[in-house]
Amino acid sequence: AEVMGRARSVVGWVLLTALAVLLCCPAALSSLDEEHPDSDTEHGESHGGNETGFHIVSFHWENVQTPYVIALWILVASLAQTVFHLSEKVTLVVPESILLIVLGLILGGIVWAADHTASFTLTPNVFFFYLLPPIILDAGYFMPNQQFFRNIGSILMYAIIGTVWNTVTTGLSLYGVFRTGIMGNLDAGLLEFLLFGSVIAAVDTVAVLTVFEEIHVNEALFIVVFGESLLNDGVTVVLYNVFNSFVAVGAGNIQGLDYFKGIVSFFVVSLGGIAIGIIFGFLLSLVTRFTKHVRVIEPGFVFVISYLSYLTSDMLSLSAILTIAFCGICCQKYVQANLCEQSIITVRYTMKMLASGAETIIFMFLGVSAVDTTIWTWNTPFILFTLVFISVYRVIGVVAQTWILNHYRVVQLEMIDQMVMSYGGLRGSMAFALVVLLDLKHVHEKRLFVSTTIIVVYFTIIFQGLTIKPLVKWLKIKRSQQKEPSLNEKLHERAFDHIVSAIEDISGQIGHNYLRDKWSRFDKKYLSKIMMRKSALISQDNLLSIFRELNLKDAISYLSEGERQGSLMFMHSSNDVNIDFTGPRYSVIDSSISAVLRESASDVCLDMKALENRVKSLKDQEEIVTHHTLQQLLYKPRKRYKLNYSRHKLVHNEGVKQDKEIFQQTMKKRLENLKSSKLGANHNIAFKNTKKEKGAKKKHSDAVPNRNLPTQSLALHADKDTQDVQPGQLIQENQGESNEKSVSDVEGHYDPSDGGISFLITPANNESDETRTGNSKSIPSPPPLPSPTTLDEKPISRKDDHVSQEDLSSEKPSRIFPSYLQKTWMQSYTSLENVESQVSTVSEHVAAQEESSTEIVLKATVDKTEEAKLNEDDHSTQLDREALDVKVQCAETLNEELEDNCPKDAALQEQKPLIIKDSKMHSAAAKRVQNRRSFHRPKPLRYPVLQKLGSLPVSCHIPPHSLEQEETQF
């Protein structure tokens, strides 16, 4: 495999080189053209006679030259990226940005060797108009808004004060050193130095992100650095403009008022830029509200309007970067609510593609641009001092500001965070573009500034970029204790995390932000109403919007599938009930901080550390396995699994799966508790009831849910889904005294996923097992043996959910439900209530029907026999039914296999004789089973009974699926 990989990368490199050569050809060609401008015309004249003739094929290089070269460069850059990623080892050690710069240097060298002029450089024009906007827009659009605004204070402080601090101190210090005369004779005054300071001060978004993406820092740190680098781009440009105009005016001509104007303009430019951005963002949201019928161009609006905001802001000489960033931030919510799903995906991918492409090109051109003798001037002291000053002042600035901020921050930025922040202060393309933009007429030392900037950019990106990862690792390991935590420690620590996070949720420590509450109210009241489509608005209210959507889709596909196959069989397929809680989980975001608080630094390379420690103190294999299992499979406290932003990848939220699992478990347990507490009274009544009544109840348990009780909740289905995966009964151990008992327990327990059914089975069980008192305190295990009827009924109720969702919602608004799952809960709850009421009325009604009890019992027997017959081919084993647990397993397999069913009516017809035969044959065994399971002893099976069964609604007597399969084979 390694050889293959190497071969692949070799091929890649060859390809790249070939392309590079190809690139140089046009360059050479064009230079040739320039050198001999006359040859062409001479040529043309000499063949003037042929000019009128028709050329079948002609070569028009000059017509396509510019776009062609551009396209080729893009192709090279993209291919380079592809090649880099062929070998994971390389990109693991060396950040992509560095590789691109090196590639750019090589290509630039080739071009320069062929051409002797630097024909392709990163011009400020291209950079600011074409390359930067997509990157900033992408950052804004994918900005994790909640975190951003939660940390807005820190971000603003770092971005504004930090940048100003860096600018001023670097400029002043350089000027001071210059005055000592070390740097020799430079034609620059204080203002020029300050201007240079402003150029070099800003931490670059692009560079920082590429590095930070690769070292996985914790959320608080990430968002602070991300926000800072985004906003300080804007601040830098403003500062730059102020100083630039000062320089242009000349130091002597500046009056006191001008300084004041400079400060005012600083605020006007940045706040104005933000305002324009917000306006355009809302405009964009408004536009997308009405694009319902032009789905195809819908995504285009996002880009065009955002770009327009950028240009508008630039036109007004406001901070265009801040504008487009805030445009993205403002519109994201509404755009994502308004656009259709495909458009959203299109927007996301296009955004990523543009940003990622722009970034690649920027880095490559940073390399290419450096190969140009005309821009280089070397001044060792100046360059060295610049490097020293920017590093030192960055550290001082970060530490000082963090010290102040930590007094106000809930999530503290710790020492290691500060180290990472200071060290991660990479400079990038922005500085380069700005410095190139300088006017040589006013800034006489432009060349020195440019050279220095290039050196600084290279130094920070290459040197710091390469070393930051090992540094973080080293710091981490140094800080953390070497001892491997014991199992107990690991386990309980995680439990503590959960506890603290829960306590935080209870005490409402976060999400109590006054301003944010205000804003969200304002948003809900006015903005959303204006900006969002009506449909989007509705689903906005319901936090389960996506969840609902998915269900709707599911239901539709169910129906269509059923129609296509011309039967009701689709109702069986319980296994592809697809519940997804991937809806927008706003509530989760404003949750526990303590997890972050306590772990605020230790997210960095956590796994790596654990791994190394484990290797060091290697105990035994099993121990390692256990530790590994714990490491991998312990639920993480919320917050920890949240990824923020990645330039190159669309981030998926891994936490959803975990949340789903836990949620299902929780709901299951609560349902059980609720049932046992609510129905406790009913049980007692049930105990007193006669057997007949119970039988009647049972019958109706079969009949009722199918037609009259359509409200199985979605959450319940979700439970059902997981049952196969996790037969994780929490206290099975408690029950495992005897085989018999455990089986009866399992059957008797409430199965939350079956709603009414198992409830109805329970009385029978309780009757037999009278020693067992109310088991409300124990955590019952979901029975692995689902009654076939239950399975049948599920899809129906599922379908009906959508129909009955609305009219059910008002019944029990506030019993027990987590706020963001109200609806789900309400349904399940109502279904419970329904079951209950149905049952009680029904039981009265049917009490008279004495025979009906047998029916059910018979049915149970039949089911059992079927199962047995199917799963144990040997008839003799059927007779010996001592091992009841086998059957439990059978039921489980049945459950699993129950995916696609054949039309049941026909199947049933054919089955009847079989069933009877079987039942009769094994009536002794069946009896034993019945006794064991404390069912009534079945009366001799009779055909009429089965007929009666047949007359029941179809869905309640569908035979187990595997039997049908067997039938079809006949």
Added chain:
Amino acid sequence: MGSYSSHLSKIEDLQGIIQETGFTKAHICRLYDRFEELDKNNKGTLSREDFQRIGELAVNPLGDRIINAFFPNEKQTLDFRSFIRILACFRPTAKDKTADPNAPEPINSRTNKLRFAFQLYDLDGDGKISREELIQVLRMMLEAQVTDDQLESITDRTIQEADLDGDGAISFEEFRKSLENINLEHKMSIRFLQ
């Protein structure tokens, strides 16, 4: 906030609470807000349902256990005093306080923090975490894909590691011993907002 003083007047025995819990007035006021927010029907007490309505708890694997911890001894309601007393357990421990041997143990002491955690495991309240109890908790905390075998193996190892007297269960003393090296003051503390 404007309602500051009006809130405080509503709270009974404010001084007592301050003394007992160590919360400042601002804390108490804030927590009282929260208490009222949770109390949907303005009963003046909280019920289990009030807690279960907190959405985040539903996705907390130990959520229901923690809710139960707020309702000891089968109580069905929780008044503000008990509410804040439990929360006070999670106040960060002051470092530099000179230890006064005569003073009663503060509510947020290490032992109390440990005890809170311990009672989550110890369902039947017999002062020991039995194997079954541990399995239950582990099942909650581990992802669904863990098999029962794995679960039991982990449980056994955990007990083995902590069990000093060899009774196959973890007593509170053993629980505390096994967590000696953990910076509990840090781990089990919340920075309550002002």
